[in-house]
Amino acid sequence: MSDQKNLSPIEKIKTSSDGLRGTLKESLLDEITGAVREEDHALVKFHGMYEQDDRDVREERALKKLDKLYSFMIRLRIPGGLISPEQWIAAHHIAGAYSTGVIKITTRQTIQLHGILKRDIKPTLKDFDAVKLDSIAACGDVNRNVIASSHPAQSPIHKEIHDYADRISRALLPKTRAYYEVWLDEEVLVDKKDEEDKLYQDRYLPRKFKIAIAIPPNNDVDVFGNDLGLIAIVENGKLAGFNLAVGGGLSSTHGNPGTYARLATEIGFVNTEEKILKAVYEVLTVQRDFGNRSDRKLARLKYTVDNMGVEAFKSELEKRCGFQLEKARPYQFTERTDYFGWRQNNEGKWYYTIFVENGRVLDDEKLPMKTALLMIAETRKAQFRFTPNQNLILGDIDEKDKPLIEEILNNLGIVRHTENASAVRKNSIACVAFNTCPLALAEAQRYLPTLISKLEPVLDKYGLLQEEISVRMTGCPNGCGRSPLAEIGFIGTSYGRYNLHIGGDRLGERLNIRYKDNLDEEGILSELDRLFAAYAAQRSPGETFGDFAIREKLVKV
Numbered sequence: 293m294s295d296q297k298n299l300s301p302i303e304k305i306k307t308s309s310d311g312l313r314g315t316l317k318e319s320l321l322d323e324i325t326g327a328v329r330e331e332d333h334a335l336v337k338f339h340g341m342y343e344q345d346d347r348d349v350r351e352e353r354a355l356k357k358l359d360k361l362y363s364f365m366i367r368l369r370i371p372g373g374l375i376s377p378e379q380w381i382a383a384h385h386i387a388g389a390y391s392t393g394v395i396k397i398t399t400r401q402t403i404q405l406h407g408i409l410k411r412d413i414k415p416t417l418k419d420f421d422a423v424k425l426d427s428i429a430a431c432g433d434v435n436r437n438v439i440a441s442s443h444p445a446q447s448p449i450h451k452e453i454h455d456y457a458d459r460i461s462r463a464l465l466p467k468t469r470a471y472y473e474v475w476l477d478e479e480v481l482v483d484k485k486d487e488e489d490k491l492y493q494d495r496y497l498p499r500k501f502k503i504a505i506a507i508p509p510n511n512d513v514d515v516f517g518n519d520l521g522l523i524a525i526v527e528n529g530k531l532a533g534f535n536l537a538v539g540g541g542l543s544s545t546h547g548n549p550g551t552y553a554r555l556a557t558e559i560g561f562v563n564t565e566e567k568i569l570k571a572v573y574e575v576l577t578v579q580r581d582f583g584n585r586s587d588r589k590l591a592r593l594k595y596t597v598d599n600m601g602v603e604a605f606k607s608e609l610e611k612r613c614g615f616q617l618e619k620a621r622p623y624q625f626t627e628r629t630d631y632f633g634w635r636q637n638n639e640g641k642w643y644y645t646i647f648v649e650n651g652r653v654l655d656d657e658k659l660p661m662k663t664a665l666l667m668i669a670e671t672r673k674a675q676f677r678f679t680p681n682q683n684l685i686l687g688d689i690d691e692k693d694k695p696l697i698e699e700i701l702n703n704l705g706i707v708r709h710t711e712n713a714s715a716v717r718k719n720s721i722a723c724v725a726f727n728t729c730p731l732a733l734a735e736a737q738r739y740l741p742t743l744i745s746k747l748e749p750v751l752d753k754y755g756l757l758q759e760e761i762s763v764r765m766t767g768c769p770n771g772c773g774r775s776p777l778a779e780i781g782f783i784g785t786s787y788g789r790y791n792l793h794i795g796g797d798r799l800g801e802r803l804n805i806r807y808k809d810n811l812d813e814e815g816i817l818s819e820l821d822r823l824f825a826a827y828a829a830q831r832s833p834g835e836t837f838g839d840f841a842i843r844e845k846l847v848k849v
């Protein structure tokens with residue numbers, strides 16, 4: 293078991309938090325500051341929020357001797373990314389009332405709102421609760437939002453898989469009632485036995501934990517970038533079970549060679565619902581008991597798996613499960629992209645996938661996306677489904693209702709916007725970074741669209757504009773926008789500068805490798821001009837940019 297000496301300070305905060313309550317109630321009453329007390333800072337994460345400050349105005353406020361401009365980001369728990377039109381309408385109005393107004397679709401199939409003041413947290417969570425949405429365990433050292441392949445037209449087993457995402461999410465929720473007491477004013481629990489938590493106990497996990505379920509042939513979830521990946525095995529049109537892959541994770545720390553991105557390792561196959569849920573549960577208990585609790589930078593499951601060795605990890609898991617895993621079964625990924633535009637599923641229902649650049653839903657002078665989505669939700673004729681590529685699927689639309697939805701999409705410019713965006717833009721992802729993320733070293737979502745506009749003419753020059761090259765940017769090496777799994781990954785090093793990584797594949801099965809350090813925009817454009825010229829001239833038929841970079845040995849594997 294892990295060394296329990298030199299526990300990191302967060303460990304103590306967790307165990308003495310009285311079921312994640314801490315002094316949150318007192319923190320909320322304190323009107324002198326927009327922040328919560330220091331120890332509560334770590335605890336709010338377990339309730340699905342981050343305390344942040346506006347970094348654009350930090351210096352200016354410091355000069356005026358003002359406190360930082362604190363606010364909160366709230367992220368919902370939406371397993372499989374599916375909500376009803378009523379829930380979207382509520383999110384629209386809550387975003388308008390309490391946050392910056394922008395609804396951000398994240399790479400983990402959920403939405404988050406920024407800029408919520410401390411006094412508005414309770415009204416926000418109460419309004420979400422009224423439509424059965426919560427933010428429990430959306431952040432913190434617990435299992436986070438469970439994601440699942442997003443497109444219903446992809447496979448008849450889609451619904452079954454989404455039910456798994458929901459069941460797994462519920463099975464791994466912390467038992468504490470703190471969320472209900474602190475934010476929703478529920479009565480204080482007298483008998484704490486009701487919230488005894490066999491899984492998380494009082495120390496929770498050493499670090500965050502992420503689960504994804506993929507339905508081959510599409511790996512839109514980037515299943516190997518997760519602590520635990522489940523790959524659906526479909527035999528004779530039916531779900532036979534799942535291959536399990538453990539120990540994926542994308543973050544690393546600049547200058548800390550002990551940290552690294554890692555693809556999850558497949559360890560076997562499980563079938564029957566009971567065994568699947570048991571195996572998932574016990575992967576978490578192994579991590580709970582063996583994970584590193586002294587150094588949070590080395591605490592993710594990937595390090596536990598590498599420290600124990602894959603075989604030892606598997607044996608420990610099988611011992612706890614009380615059954616052996618079967619040999620992993622064959623499957624193949626052939627794509628990772630979203631299916632933009634209209635598609636129909638096996639039951640004849642219609643789906644329209646909208647391109648949402650970097651997942652930011654807002655109205656601007658070019659496109660009234662937020663208004664259009666509200667109008668569509670108000671018809672009550674479409675469900676809302678978020679994709680792990682930060683896009684939105686309007687779904688479960690009956691044939692007879694399709695013209696109505698189509699009219700709104702056309703009239704408000706959504707179809708034009710989705711169809712006209714270049715392939716590289718539609719396949720791009722950026723994390724939040726500035727101005728809210730405290731860890732950002734460089735811009736990401738506020739800058740990538742501009743950079744893509746500068747890359748498009750370069751791609752066009754070489755006839756590559758419709759190539760689906762995946763470009764992803766993150767403001768630091770934590771990898772929230774899954775940059776280590778892109779064909780071209782930009783990782784922020786300081787303001788305006790990025791390391792350029794190339795050589796990832798298009799399916800999420802190979803990590804990219806650092807190619808150039810600390811490039812500014814000019815450096816990025818000239819490097820990529822050279823690389824695209826070589827790719828256009830020397831690629832084999834059908835070869836992707838990432839595969840070309842590896843075959844030409846542009847980076848060392």
Ligand code: HEM
Binds near residue numbers: 543651722770773
């Ligand atoms: C040590 C590792 C990491 C840390 C400390 C970290 C921290 C953060 C923080 C502070 C934010 C809030 C940014 C904001 O909204 O202003 C954020 C956003 C987010 N992170 Fe991470 N993160 C880490 C790694 C990852 C990884 C590897 C993934 C997924 C593969 C991920 C997924 C997300 C998602 C989905 C968001 C929401 C925004 C978006 O879609 O860009 N994070 N993270």
Ligand code: SF4
Binds near residue numbers: 730733766769771
């Ligand atoms: S990758 Fe870094 S900068 Fe971007 S959201 Fe994650 S922690 Fe923040």
